[in-house]
Amino acid sequence: MNKNQLELHSEDIPYVEKPKDQARLRKAPEHFISEDFIADVNKNGLDENRRGFLRKGFLSAIGGAAGLAAAPAAFASAAGDPAILEKQEWQTTLGKNVATMPYGLPSVYESNLIRRESPGLTRVSAASVSFTPLQGLFGMITPNGLHFERHHQGWYNVDPNKHRLMVNGLVKSERVFTMSDLMRMPSVSRIHFIECGANTGLEWGNVAVPTVQYTHGMLSCCEFTGVPLSVLLDECGADLKKGKFLLAEGGDGSGMTRTINLDSALKDAIVAWGMNGEMLRPENGFPLRLVVPGVQGVSWVKWLRRLEVGDMPYGAKDEAIHYIDLMPNGLHRQYTSIQECKSVITTPSGGQQLLDKGFYNVTGMAWSGRGKIKRVDVSFDGGNNWRTARLETPVLTKAVTRFNIDWVWDGSPSIMQSRAMDDTGYVQPTIKALRDIRGTRSIYHNNAIQSWKLDSNGEVSNVQVG
Amino acid sequence: MYKLGKLTSCFSLMATLMMAAGIAYAQGSASGSGKFPGIGRAATPAEVAAWDIDVRPDFKGLPNGSGSVKKGEAVWEAQCASCHGTFGESNEVFTPIAGGTTKDDIKTGRVAALADNKQPQRTTLMKVATISTLWDYIYRAMPWNAPRSLSYDDTYALVAYILYLGDVVPDTFVLSNANMKQAQAMMPNRNGMTQQHGLWSVSGKPDVNAKPCMNNCVAFVQIGSTLPDYARNAHENIALQNREYGPYLGADSTKPPLSKLPGPGATGIVKVSMAAAPTGPAALFKKENCSACHAPAAKLVGPSIEQVAAKYKGQADAVQKLMVKVKKGGAGAWGAIPMPAQDQLSDADNKALVVWMLTGK
Numbered sequence: 070m071n072k073n074q075l076e077l078h079s080e081d082i083p084y085v086e087k088p089k090d091q092a093r094l095r096k097a098p099e100h101f102i103s104e105d106f107i108a109d110v111n112k113n114g115l116d117e118n119r120r121g122f123l124r125k126g127f128l129s130a131i132g133g134a135a136g137l138a139a140a141p142a143a144f145a146s147a148a149g150d151p152a153i154l155e156k157q158e159w160q161t162t163l164g165k166n167v168a169t170m171p172y173g174l175p176s177v178y179e180s181n182l183i184r185r186e187s188p189g190l191t192r193v194s195a196a197s198v199s200f201t202p203l204q205g206l207f208g209m210i211t212p213n214g215l216h217f218e219r220h221h222q223g224w225y226n227v228d229p230n231k232h233r234l235m236v237n238g239l240v241k242s243e244r245v246f247t248m249s250d251l252m253r254m255p256s257v258s259r260i261h262f263i264e265c266g267a268n269t270g271l272e273w274g275n276v277a278v279p280t281v282q283y284t285h286g287m288l289s290c291c292e293f294t295g296v297p298l299s300v301l302l303d304e305c306g307a308d309l310k311k312g313k314f315l316l317a318e319g320g321d322g323s324g325m326t327r328t329i330n331l332d333s334a335l336k337d338a339i340v341a342w343g344m345n346g347e348m349l350r351p352e353n354g355f356p357l358r359l360v361v362p363g364v365q366g367v368s369w370v371k372w373l374r375r376l377e378v379g380d381m382p383y384g385a386k387d388e389a390i391h392y393i394d395l396m397p398n399g400l401h402r403q404y405t406s407i408q409e410c411k412s413v414i415t416t417p418s419g420g421q422q423l424l425d426k427g428f429y430n431v432t433g434m435a436w437s438g439r440g441k442i443k444r445v446d447v448s449f450d451g452g453n454n455w456r457t458a459r460l461e462t463p464v465l466t467k468a469v470t471r472f473n474i475d476w477v478w479d480g481s482p483s484i485m486q487s488r489a490m491d492d493t494g495y496v497q498p499t500i501k502a503l504r505d506i507r508g509t510r511s512i513y514h515n516n517a518i519q520s521w522k523l524d525s526n527g528e529v530s531n532v533q534v535g
Numbered sequence: 536m537y538k539l540g541k542l543t544s545c546f547s548l549m550a551t552l553m554m555a556a557g558i559a560y561a562q563g564s565a566s567g568s569g570k571f572p573g574i575g576r577a578a579t580p581a582e583v584a585a586w587d588i589d590v591r592p593d594f595k596g597l598p599n600g601s602g603s604v605k606k607g608e609a610v611w612e613a614q615c616a617s618c619h620g621t622f623g624e625s626n627e628v629f630t631p632i633a634g635g636t637t638k639d640d641i642k643t644g645r646v647a648a649l650a651d652n653k654q655p656q657r658t659t660l661m662k663v664a665t666i667s668t669l670w671d672y673i674y675r676a677m678p679w680n681a682p683r684s685l686s687y688d689d690t691y692a693l694v695a696y697i698l699y700l701g702d703v704v705p706d707t708f709v710l711s712n713a714n715m716k717q718a719q720a721m722m723p724n725r726n727g728m729t730q731q732h733g734l735w736s737v738s739g740k741p742d743v744n745a746k747p748c749m750n751n752c753v754a755f756v757q758i759g760s761t762l763p764d765y766a767r768n769a770h771e772n773i774a775l776q777n778r779e780y781g782p783y784l785g786a787d788s789t790k791p792p793l794s795k796l797p798g799p800g801a802t803g804i805v806k807v808s809m810a811a812a813p814t815g816p817a818a819l820f821k822k823e824n825c826s827a828c829h830a831p832a833a834k835l836v837g838p839s840i841e842q843v844a845a846k847y848k849g850q851a852d853a854v855q856k857l858m859v860k861v862k863k864g865g866a867g868a869w870g871a872i873p874m875p876a877q878d879q880l881s882d883a884d885n886k887a888l889v890v891w892m893l894t895g896k
Contacts (some may be wrong), residue, residue, distance in 0.1 A: 154677065181775050181785075188769060193629075194824065205778055222679065235578055235586055242567055243578040250574045275760040279770050279788070304568045304575065316589060322682040326589060326673040333737040338742050345689060363737060374585050384592040386663040386672035393662065393728070399650030401662065401727055405734035409741060421783040422772035424797045429782055439737055446747065451756030455749045480796060486746065496745040510652070514734060526793045528786045533760040535753075 115207050136295060137325035159326055176213075181205075187283045190271070195223035198265070200286025203415045203434065208461070209260070209469040211289035213345050218352045219287065219366060221387070222323035225275025227372050229356040232320065234340065238377035242354045248342065248356050254296040254304075257339060259362070262290040262436045264408045266365035266392055269515040272500075273292055275292045276531050284519065284531060288434070294343025299335045302378065309335070312378035316385070317359045320374035326385040327368045330406065331378075337362045337467070340373065361366035362467040363438030364406045365513075367392055397508035408438035411516035412445055412472070412489035423527035426480040432473045435460075437491035442470040444490045449476065451484035451520065451534050452499070458487070483523040484534060501535040590671040594715055597670065601711030602692025604699040610689050612698050614678045617870075623658075623700040633700035635661040636723035641703055644726035657806045660701040664728045666719045682874075694718075767791075816891030819884055823877065838869040840892050847893060857889045858882070 072311055147153055151228040175182075183305040184199035199218040201211060217222070229248045247293040265287035271277040278284055298386040302309070315334065319325035329338065342348060349355040354371025361368045367387055380402060382388070382529040393401040412435035417423060434443045458472040472487070489497045500517035567575055585710045590596040612621070619625045623633035630650065635654040640646045646661045646720030654661065663669060674690040685693070695710035703721050704710075710718055733739030768788040770776075788791070820826055828837040838846075847853035857885040862885060866873035877885070890896065 114726050143630060178778075179548050181777055181779070185770075185776065188771075193828075194826070202776065204776070204783075222676065222682070235582065237578060237583050237587055243583055244567065244575045245578045245582065246575045253574055254571060279762055279766070280773060280776065282776065304571055306568060318586075318589070322676065322679075324588075324682065326671075326675070330736055377587065377589065379591070381591065381593065383589060384668050384671075385589070385670055386676075389665055389668040389728075390659055390663050390672075394732075394734075395649060395657070396729075397650070397729065399645065399647070400729045401649075401664075401724075402732045402734065403728040403730055405663075405732060407734045407737055407739060409734070417783045419790065421777060421784055422774075422786040422797070423783060424795070444747070446749065451753070453751060453756060455747075455752070476596050484758075488745075490747055495741055498743045498745040502743050502745055522761070524792070525716075525796065527796045528792050529783075531762055532758050534756055535759055 073154065092479065107277075114237075119238050127198055132227070146284060146347065160405045175212075179205075182215070184218065185272075185277060196221055197438040198287060201289055203281045203286055203288065203413070204421065205457055206415065207471075208465075209290050209434070209471050210345065211291055213291070213347065213350050214352075216289040216291065216344075216350065216353055217265070217287045220321075220352075221325055222321055224352050225321060225372070226351045227320060227355060230425070232356050232372075232374070234357060234373060235375045236301065236307075236378075237375070237380050238307045238316070239308040239312035240378055242306075244305050251301075251357070252297055252342065254300065256291055256294055256296055256343075259337075259339065259360075259466050260290065260292045260407075260463075261360060261362040261471045262288060262467065263360075263366045263369055264288045264411075264436070265440075266367060266405065266408070269411075269517070270512045271521075272533070273504075273511060273515055274509040275303055276533055277504075278419075280420040280532055281415050281519075282414060284419065285413045285415075287366065288469070290434075290436070290438070291345050292343075293339055293341040294346075295339040295341030295357075295360065296473045298338035298340055298359070298376075301376075302335070309378075311380050314379050314382055316375075316377040316379060316383045317368070317370040317373060318377070319354075319370045319377040320372040325367075325370055325387065326383060327370055328382040328385065328388055328404065329359070329364070329368055330404070333363065336359055340376075350481045362530040363408060365392070365408055368406060384397075393515060394511035394513045396511065405514055405533070408436070409514065409516045410437035410439065410442070410489050410495050411435070412442075412487045412497055413519045414447070414485055414487045414521060417485070417523065418521055419529055419531035421522065422527045423478065423529070425479050425527075429476050431458075431476045431485065432471065433458075433487050434469045435472055435487070435489035436467070436469045437493075437496070438467060439495065440491055440492045441466045443492045443494075445470075445472040446488045447472075447474045448486045449483045452486050452488075452518070455488065478523075480525060482525050484532065485521045485523060485529075486518050486534075488518050499535060500533055505510040567681060588671075588675060590667045590674075592665045592667045593710070594667060594712075597667070597715065598687050599712045600687035600691050601713075602688045602695055603692070603709045604692075604695045604704065604706050606688075607692035607694070607696025609700070610685070611690055614685070615693070617873075618679065623697060624793055631656060632697055634658045636701050636703070636704065636814075640723035641721050644722065644724065646724045648772045649724070649727065650736055660697065660703075660723060662724060664722060664725050665716060666694065666698075666722055669697060671714075777873055801887045816887045819888055820891070823880065823884070823888070825888065828874070837874055842869075844893050845896075854886065854889050857893070858885050861885055861889060 177466040182202040182205040184201060186194070186197055186199050196447065197220070201215050205216070213336045232248055234246045234251065235243070237245045246299050268287035269284055272284060309331065313331055315329040315331050317327055317329055342357055344350065344353060345379040349358060354373065357373045358371045359369050359373050388404055392405070393403050394405050395401050412433060414431060414433035416432055417429070423429070431447060435445045442460060445458045445460065447458050456474060461471040461473065464470050497516060497518055503515065520532050520534045521529050523529050543570065587596070618629050619632050623631060625631040635648045635658045636646055649657070649661060657723065670690055673693050674685060674687070691710045695704065696709055696720070698704045698710070699706055699708060701723065703723065704718070733741050772787060772789050774785040774787040777783065830839050832839050832841050843857070847857060850856070861877050862880065864874045864876035880888070
């Protein structure tokens with residue numbers, strides 16, 4: 070045993086109440102540890118003195134309630150669970166009015182699940198990243214307030230009345246559209262994932278961050294509503310024989326520009342204003358952003374103000390200095406855009422704690438920039454043996470697919486992995502296979518199989534295998 | 536519509552007509568596809584000129600102008616050095632601009648340090664292959680806190696100065712639209728990019744392939760990398776980044792790992808009850824983005840709270856003085872990077888923040 074590990078003896082463990090965990094049956098004897106004591110343990114840890122106190126408390130509890138200790142699953146009260154037997158405040162008083170919160174917010178009990186920055190990753194918050202708390206999300210859709218953020222020069226509340234979209238370059242008619250113009254056009258609503266090209270980039274060389282929020286949290290999936298790019302370009306008479314590329318430009322101070330390869334963008338890119346049924350959030354480009362399914366997030370230009378059709382790539386800053394992938398031979402791959410097939414187990418995941426042996430639902434997300442998820446396999450032994458997981462519907466192209474698999478944990482250490490396959494037949498690789506080709510310094514496009522190690526103490530941590 | 540011989544006179548006539556009509560430019564144009572009558576309008580030449588500022592690698596879009604290394608140095612010192620350092624080495628906040636390239640790289644067009652991995656950091660000049668990228672980005676987005684404030688000539692001068700910092704051109708060099716092509720031919724990493732990969736097109740061929748083996752796939756599972764013990768709590772308490780109920784709680788990373796499984800009572804983990812939304816000056820400090828530049832003890836962009844408190848310790852009018860500084864912003868007291876004015880702060884919030892910084896309460 071590591072000497073840094075906290076030595077909780079088995080006889081101590083059942084008697085420290087975990088407050089607020091009302092969903093679990095609590096064991097007797099209880100209520101003999103004060104709130105002050107819990108706060109003290111939280112602050113100072115559980116040393117020998119405090120453990121002694123616990124033992125003493127236990128003994129006196131036995132003295133007062135002989136027999137209960139012999140039946141550890143019994144309730145404090147023989148009659149049953151206080152959560153049922155006692156009347157709760159929300160059952161006995163009048164609740165709040167409708168529209169108390171005109172724009173609703175999550176329960177106060179959800180306050181732990183928020184976007185977070187990774188300390189030390191960036192030094193200036195206006196050009197930083199906040200990560201989505203994937204460890205607590207369900208299904209395929211990311212709530213708007215938890216969508217990850219990446220800004221190059223801060224975010225704004227752009228006035229939609231003053232926002233314009235210009236289309237120019239190789240078009241018959243260089244045109245200007247207001248938001249009102251665009252929103253009159255025929256629109257589509259489609260669910261797609263967006264993933265930053267640098268997602269999991271911290272982990273190219275070694276394990277760097279503890280939880281799935283930081284390893285994979287530059288990933289979100291929303292329903293986007295807008296006018297198809299092809300409709301807009303057609304309206305302007307784009308010369309698509311000569312014009313194979315599109316420059317997308319943002320209206321922020323960084324004037325973010327990226328070259329879009331029109332080969333697939335003509336099929337599915339959207340000039341979007343809607344996100345999960347409401348307007349885009351300002352952090353995500355309100356009132357207008359480009360949605361380029363399957364392509365890394367930096368190309369989904371926010372506060373979109375201009376589209377220029379051209380006959381060559383533009384070599385913009387974020388495709389000539391950043392977002393280029395360094396290979397072992399010193400060459401940089403330029404215009405790397407497609408987010409290849411990838412998956413991750415989100416629960417349980419790094420930093421989480423299992424309380425007990427027994428049945429668990431293991432769940433995660435899979436996605437591919439080239440199409441639909443065809444299959445996800447899960448391993449509990451570090452990649453030696455695999456079982457195929459259930460895919461939840463709908464399974465959509467270039468969208469997150471949720472997978473689930475049943476699992477009974479016997480208490481022994483385990484290394485959990487998920488491996489996704491898309492409908493092109495591509496199989497998500499190991500980190501070793503990626504490094505063999507791309508080295509460890511490419512920063513971008515790490516779609517390796519993620520490994521989570523589960524120790525016999527129930528704690529899950531981030532590891533790399535091989 | 537108007538059959539005039541010269542484009543320029545066409546523009547001026549259009550402009551005159553527009554002025555006469557007031558909002559003539561807002562009227563619909565018949566030049567769309569015709570599928571969506573009433574939607575959109577033709578862009579005016581002035582509008583296209585105002586927004587279409589991109590410069591491509593083939594120099595399409597590059598405006599005429601010129602600037603010397605000498606002028607570039609002056610602009611750099613005034614507008615760029617506070618973030619990027621006097622010699623383009625940058626400060627601790629931004630990655631360096633110049634350095635890591637050699638005379639030999641200029642000959643080959645490949646930066647050798649990218650392959651031999653001897654440079655600790657990759658500078659802009661080590662990476663960038665296209666001089667147009669420097670011109671385009673500096674003109675479009677620099678300086679960071681005042682984009683679009685540089686002239687064409689300033690931009691030429693700055694690009695010239697960056698090339699000078701990288702020993703690509705001599706200090707007498709003058710860059711202009713006329714010699715951009717020659718300067719391009721000297722870029723140290725001009726041959727350092729490849730587009731031969733499978734990630735540019737959706738139908739591209741993947742470079743790494745795996746097989747979906749199901750049983751007895753690996754002979755020996757070896758853990759190659761784990762998070763070091765000292766980093767256990769580097770991302771703050773993970774217990775408070777998870778729900779406090781449900782199948783998987785967060786581990787309390789402020790403490791060492793438990794020695795064994797907590798057990799069915801969920802009781803090995805001692806936690807405080809659900810945290811209320813934080814209020815008070817510490818929360819305000821974060822909400823008002825003070826924390827973007829100021830940390831409790833470490834110097835970030837601005838001084839640490841400790842440094843500020845130490846500087847004003849014992850001064851009777853410290854609160855008043857600091858409140859004015861916060862409200863109006865300024866530069867010079869702690870270095871060259873200016874602190875922006877915080878007009879949005881109410882006096883009460885300002886006072887709460889200042890008192891908290893000085894006293895911790």
